Amino acid sequence: MPTQIRFGMVPTPLTAPYAAVLARSRRAVELGFDGLWFADETPMAYPDESAMDAWLLMAAIARDLPGPTLGSLVTAAIYRHPLLNAVNVSTLDHISNGRAILGMGAGGVPADLDGLGAGGTPGRELVERLDEQLDSIDRLLRGETVTRETGFHPMKDAAGCVGVCARHSDHEVAAGVPALRGPGLPPAGASSWHSRAPLQ
Numbered sequence: 001m002p003t004q005i006r007f008g009m010v011p012t013p014l015t016a017p018y019a020a021v022l023a024r025s026r027r028a029v030e031l032g033f034d035g036l037w038f039a040d041e042t043p044m045a046y047p048d049e050s051a052m053d054a055w056l057l058m059a060a061i062a063r064d065l066p067g068p069t070l071g072s073l074v075t076a077a078i079y080r081h082p083l084l085n086a087v088n089v090s091t092l093d094h095i096s097n098g099r100a101i102l103g104m105g106a107g108g109v110p111a112d113l114d115g116l117g118a119g120g121t122p123g124r125e126l127v128e129r130l131d132e133q134l135d136s137i138d139r140l141l142r143g144e145t146v147t148r149e150t151g152f153h154p155m156k157d158a159a160g161c162v163g164v165c166a167r168h169s170d171h172e173v174a175a176g177v178p179a180l181r182g183p184g185l186p187p188a189g190a191s192s193w194h195s196r197a198p199l200q
Contacts, residue, residue: 076107
């Protein structure tokens with residue numbers, strides 16, 4: 001069976017006014033793009049390209065523009081607790097009627113890390129945080145109650161679904177890591193894999 005290739009784009013710049021971001025998003029759909037991706041960065045990293053919150057933008061686009069999938073490109077594992085990430089993506093999936101994609105990455109843009117007080121975090125730790133996040137988020141989105149006593153983000157009896165687990169039997173989580181890990185199979189909890197590392 002032939003593989004279906006889908007194309008998406010980032011409607012940059014992700015800066016005010018919102019009406020301009022919506023217009024670029026609408027034009028992308030008119031041109032045939034299947035999905036829209038939104039950089040989940042602080043304004044410190046690329047202030048002229050990404051200065052608005054990705055999850056709020058995707059919720060607004062979901063309301064105003066039917067059709068395309070909506071994904072974060074990417075949400076760094078170090079930014080938020082996995083419970084909050086699970087609530088974000090399940091809320092967006094509910095609002096968009098199943099169009100949400102959680103794009104997760106190890107993170108590592110120095111300006112963002114400095115702003116979050118995490119400057120100098122070793123690459124190995126960033127990848128370990130991603131692995132832990134994907135495991136926790138996958139379980140939360142499947143409707144499990146999660147307790148984790150160790151690791152970077154302990155949690156007790158955490159539940160992260162917003163009406164989505166009962167509606168969808170599966171969810172899409174895209175994982176991306178720069179050359180920290182290299183190309184390979186998706187980490188546990190990810191259904192697809194995006195890497196900028198050179199293929200061997």
